[in-house]
């Protein structure tokens with residue numbers, strides 16, 4: 001009986017394992033997606049930076065095949081297999097992730113993911129770049145923008161979404177907006193995504209519990225999540241809503257790991273005492289030896 005159970009466990013484990021390695025299928029309608037801007041030296045440089053911070057830990061340096069030994073293997077971005085992905089496929093995979101690769105949907109903005117793809121494509125000699133500017137791409141067919149307002153008294157941040165189509169300005173209702181806060185690595189969602197009301201407005205709570213810079217300044221980005229409908233639309237702002245935070249150097253105060261000048265007092269005292277005791281012991285022993293030789297001399301004199 002026990003053997004049977006072990007056998008069953010092993011085979012189910014094996015099946016799960018095999019299914020995890022199956023081909024990573026991207027929905028048909030997502031494959032053809034293009035970036036909204038033209039790849040450039042600037043986008044590649046930014047992409048390299050994002051890549052090093054977010055991807056290199058698993059995928060290694062492109063071309064060096066030094067990716068992590070994971071199951072399934074992450075693969076080298078400069079390899080033919082990897083580059084076989086269409087731009088839209090890469091974008092989808094980075095957005096969604098698949099265990100053990102995390103989803104980057106709430107870590108990177110869509111522009112940042114495209115910048116990474118522009119960097120990865122610099123290893124692709126056969127790549128022909130195509131892109132679709134925002135206004136042409138969105139189903140909306142006009143230009144959408146977000147305006148951020150800080151409602152200081154209420155402790156809220158208001159995002160208003162407006163569109164301009166055929167020369168007419170209108171409020172956009174029912175559009176999902178996310179608010180992100182920039183952190184050292186990537187960004188953090190400030191609350192749940194929310195839909196605009198009849199006046200094209202969503203109101204977020206201030207992310208007041210986050211440490212900002214020394215003046216409490218936080219860099220915020222509001223973005224529409226439905227890129228197909230509205231194109232890439234975002235607004236950036238910096239508001240002093242975070243907790244003022246000044247990184248203190250670890251060596252400013254007296255501490256174990258500090259230099260002699262700023263070592264903890266108790267450590268200095270114990271150390272000095274230990275050194276003093278060691279020398280005292282040595283002198284005491286020398287003194288006793290001297291005594292022995294002196295006594296020895298006296299004995300010899302008495303015999304004489």
Ligand code: HEC
Nearest residue numbers: 054055058070072073074081082090093094098100101116
């Ligand atoms: C925790 C490790 C890890 C991190 C971090 C990571 N990946 Fe991955 N990535 C993987 C693994 C593992 C796979 C293979 C997943 C699979 O096939 O199910 C993969 C697959 C991919 C694929 C598909 C490759 C193919 O041949 O189809 C792309 C594209 C990709 N990663 C891009 C990125 C980018 C861009 C980043 C950074 C924003 C990133 N990855 C960060 C582990 C990681």
